Amino acid sequence: MDVEKSIAALNNPMRRKILEWLKDRSNFPPALPEHADLDGVCVAYIQEKAQLSQSTISNYMGLLKQAGFVSAERHGQWTFYRRNETNIRAFLSAVQDELLKS
Amino acid sequence: MDVEKSIAALNNPMRRKILEWLKDRSNFPPALPEHADLDGVCVAYIQEKAQLSQSTISNYMGLLKQAGFVSAERHGQWTFYRRNETNIRAFLSAVQDELLKS
DNA sequence: CATATATATCGAGATATCTCGATATAATGC
DNA sequence: GCATTATATCGAGATATCTCGATATATATG
Numbered sequence: 568m569d570v571e572k573s574i575a576a577l578n579n580p581m582r583r584k585i586l587e588w589l590k591d592r593s594n595f596p597p598a599l600p601e602h603a604d605l606d607g608v609c610v611a612y613i614q615e616k617a618q619l620s621q622s623t624i625s626n627y628m629g630l631l632k633q634a635g636f637v638s639a640e641r642h643g644q645w646t647f648y649r650r651n652e653t654n655i656r657a658f659l660s661a662v663q664d665e666l667l668k669s
Numbered sequence: 670m671d672v673e674k675s676i677a678a679l680n681n682p683m684r685r686k687i688l689e690w691l692k693d694r695s696n697f698p699p700a701l702p703e704h705a706d707l708d709g710v711c712v713a714y715i716q717e718k719a720q721l722s723q724s725t726i727s728n729y730m731g732l733l734k735q736a737g738f739v740s741a742e743r744h745g746q747w748t749f750y751r752r753n754e755t756n757i758r759a760f761l762s763a764v765q766d767e768l769l770k771s
Numbered sequence: 772c773a774t775a776t777a778t779a780t781c782g783a784g785a786t787a788t789c790t791c792g793a794t795a796t797a798a799t800g801c
Numbered sequence: 802g803c804a805t806t807a808t809a810t811c812g813a814g815a816t817a818t819c820t821c822g823a824t825a826t827a828t829a830t831g
Contacts, residue, residue, distance in 0.1 A: 571682060578680045579819085580673060583767065590771050610778060623820050625779055644777045644828045655768050662764070665685065666757055669692050681789085712808060725790050727809055746798045746807045 569634070570665060573658045576634035581617055582627050586636055588616060589650045607640055607647025634658075670737070672767060675760045678736035683719055684729050688738055690718060691752045709742055709749025736760075 577583055588594040588608075595612040598605065614624040628648050631637045635654035640647045679685055690696040690710075697714040700707065716726040730750050733739045737756035742749045 570685075574676060574680050575818095577764075578676050583672075586768065611776095620821055621778075622780080622822075625777095626820085629779080641778095641827090646778060659761075659765055659768060662679075663761055666688065666761060677788095713806095722791055723808075724792075724810080728790085731809080743797090743808090748808060 568654075568657050568661050570658070570661050573634040573636070574662075576630045576636060579627075581619065582631060585613060585617065585627065586631065586650065586655075588613070589637065589648065602642065602645070602647070605640070605642060605647050607638075607649035609645045609647055613648070670756075670759050670763050672760070672763050675736040675738070676764075678732045678738060681729075683721065684733055687715060687719065687729065688733065688752065688757075690715070691739065691750065704744065704747070704749070707742070707744060707749050709740075709751035711747045711749055715750070 592598075592606065592608065595608050595616065602609075610621070610624055610628060613628070614621050617624055617627075619627075628637065628639070628646075632639050632648070635651055635658065637648045638651045640649075694700075694708065694710065697710050697718065704711075712723070712726055712730060715730070716723050719726055719729075721729075730739065730741070730748075734741050734750070737753055737760065739750045740753045742751075
């Protein structure tokens with residue numbers, strides 16, 4: 568739990584937006600039939616919704632992953648990103664402690 | 670509650686450290702007798718503990734104030750900064766909502 | 772193996788943040 | 802008014818972040 572890196576990752580409106588979008592798979596186009604069993608979203612879908620360049624989104628997802636907010640799983644040519652709820656809660660808990668605990 | 674501005678203010682280790690120090694007045698030198706009734710800390714004390722320049726600390730406190738994390742009160746030539754617990758909790762609540770609420 | 776597709780990485784210009792010293796402002800005391 | 806003290810603001814160089822297009826890598830398919 569690197570609070571430093573996590574806050575830096577959140578210090579960008581689009582990255583926070585992406586984390587919100589990932590709460591609900593239906594924010595993105597339906598998965599291909601062969602990916603029906605996977606609960607992540609591929610980079611191209613995120614890029615389409617964010618309207619930023621492919622490299623920027625790939626970079627963003629890398630930062631969110633390093634911060635622990637998302638997990639990535641490769642399947643063939645696709646990388647599926649999904650929220651890591653455990654780590655998100657751990658971050659919130661850590662920030663809460665840092666800001667409130669005496 | 671400007672989450673954007675708040676996260677930016679927290680995106681710096683020393684500013685977070687200062688917020689932690691302000692939890693406990695005894696992290697700083699004792700107040701002057703004439704300030705005994707005030708529960709804030711003056712800039713000079715914060716600067717001494719942080720070991721950064723006066724202008725940097727003044728800037729930091731300004732950012733923390735704009736984010737709502739601290740309140741400032743002028744008394745003569747001194748400005749006393751103290752945590753704004755209400756706003757800190759409001760921020761935590763907002764981030765929690767943004768990250769978790771569906 | 773050649774081509775196509777999806778993603779990651781690289782390099783760079785634009786912009787923002789950091790942090791300082793210098794200076795300005797405000798209040799105090801003589 | 803003048804000197805001192807506390808804080809705020811200004812201007813700037815150093816560093817970091819943003820975001821892109823170009824390129825590299827990995828996989829799938831013919």
